[in-house]
Amino acid sequence: ITQSVPMQEVLQKQIIRLPAVARVFSKIGTAEVATDPMPPSVADTFVILKPRDEWPDPRKTKADLVAELEALVTDVPGNNYEFTQPIQMRFNELISGVRSDVAVKVYGDDLDTLIEVAEELSAAVEATPGAQDVKVEQTTGLPMLVVDPDRAAIARLGLSMAEVQQVVATAIGGTEAGMLYEGDRRAPIVVRLDDGLRNDADRLGDLPIPLPADRADSVRTVPLREVARITIEEGPNQINRENGKRRVVVTANVRGRDLGSFVTEVQRRVASEVDVPPGYWVEYGGTFEQLISATQRLSIVVPLTLVLILGLLFLAFGSGRDALVVFSGVPLALTGGVAALMLRDLPLSISAGVGFIALSGIAVLNGIVMLSFIRQMRLDGMALDDAVRDGALTRFRPVLMTALVASLGFVPMALAVGAGAEVQRPLATVVIGGVLSSTVLTLFVLPALYRLVHKRGESPDSIRNG
Structure with missing residues (x-):
């Protein structure tokens, strides 16, 4: 502790030099109530920022600020750093026992062998694009x-x-x-x-x-x-065990790419570059575990949502053909959402998946506005071609206004740079891109599809019954 305190004071003086920083304080070791046990060699440094309008560049993103902070503290010798949010760090610890986004755990019996394998794992992880704050758990010294x-x-x-x-x-x-x-x-x-x-x-x-x-x-x-x-x-320095076996952890944070592809590439590198002795094995943890479970849930929720939408459309129109015509807006909307993510170079994350679910409902709503009006005019006795043309022209403004409201409402989220922006941007980008593409379908393609699946001379009863 006599060495940790002076080192921490030097670090705090270095951090406070940033113009965006209001104050800095630290917590070293374990408090009197040992709910968060840490050795005296580990410190939590909390950086409190000024309001954004007091920054030299209020549009500076969190990633740029962290990169600037990392470059500043690298000059302080004798420390290893890990940059994260307080709540995110606590949740990572509760979920997987580590503070970082990704944890590569090696298990075995001999501590020296574990350290050797961990160093090889660290080199493989550090060579992966997007890896930041890579470090091996301190076990010696x-x-x-x-x-x-x-x-x-x-x-x-x-x-x-x-x-x-x-x-x-x-x-x-x-x-x-x-x-x-x-x-x-x-x-x-x-x-x-x-x-x-x-x-x-x-x-x-x-x-x-x-x-x-x-x-x-x-x-x-x-x-x-x-x-x-x-x-x-x-x-x-310490010997940690998990499920009764000794283990050493290599931790890393991910910046500039999505977590799923990062872990996939790390697994490929480990399998080809790291020689794990018999009796030792490697497991992956951290936030990645929650990504897998969330992806598995979405693989069930998304198809179920689409089936429910199709079922509700059938109940609303009483016609399988009309329900499928309106539902055809969903694929084009999803295509627009994926294209928007690619244009902004954003990952297909869990928040983007939630955006696709919301997008499906918006795309179907526009189709209902258009198709219900065309059906009503046909029930009133108007010819098929006239009903399609007049319905498309009459509903052009409502459909366009609905699309603009949905798109413009998500623009602040799509351009966000503050806290939570990494969750807001993919969701908003998916909705904006999907709404724009589904609007094109609703205004131009949907009337044509309706014209193709229906025949001239259909009676009002046949229209009503599908």
Whole structure:
């Protein structure tokens, strides 16, 4: 903690230099209520931004701001960074146990082998376009004091291993020597060496080890270095387990591309570039797990929605032919939505899938406005060609106004750059592009389709009954 605090102060001074930043504060380690356990080497730095109208460039996107912040803090040595939102980070931790968008987990028994495989995984992930904040879970680097007894020397002096270990345990870990009572409060009295002595291997070597009474003629004690080798070695920082197996995690955030294609490419690279030993295996987690479950739900919800729309159209018109004519607006609307995503270089995300569901309803609504008017004129006795022509001309303005209202209403979402823009932009883009293409169908193609599926001279009863 004595090292983490100064490093964090340097980092905060660097971040506050950004013109868009109002203030910065940090949380290091675990709070008194340990609901979020973290070691003292891990800190959460919260960056509070100024209102957008106070920024030098109010139109700056979140991705550009993060890139500028990342370039600024890279100059601070000794740190690894991960940029995320507080709520997003907490949800990622609750869902998959990691803070990042993607987690590549390697499982096995030997910690050294796990670290080697994790480094190979990290290289494969970092080479994938779109990968940011790639890092391997810190598992080594903790200094450990190692006292290796010299059994021959111990036996030569008439000592036992238990006696040497007891002295070392008391000096370093401490031994309870009594209790201190203060009113109703009591605290144990622990005897051990001072921190400065316990952390110094050379001075710890002077620790006196009492000799047995039959050996203590002129010398009553012997230094610890005479009966043990004392060194400071690098040991494991932490050993994490999941489902009873040791695991090391490689984490990464994704920027500039969709999560699904990123994970697919990572899986391909790992399969071809990383040699996973027998008895070890790799799993993928993070937000990607929720993407899979959401995609599976949408694969059921979207077809079910389309079937329900078709069923409602049939109930509304009482005609299978008219229901299919109106429903034909859905494919062209979906095509327009996909084309809009491609033009804006946006991924086919879950929010875009929700936009396609909303788009289906809007496209069908325009078709109903047009077709119901044509059917009514035919029921009033107008000829087929005249009804189609007059209906298309009369409903041109209502259909066009409906399309403009829907499109213009989503323009602010399509151009959003603030919080939540990554969810709003795909949804709005799909709706705008789909509404424009479905409007073309409704105004020009739908009357022609109606003319093709219906015959001249149909009676009002045959029109009414489909």
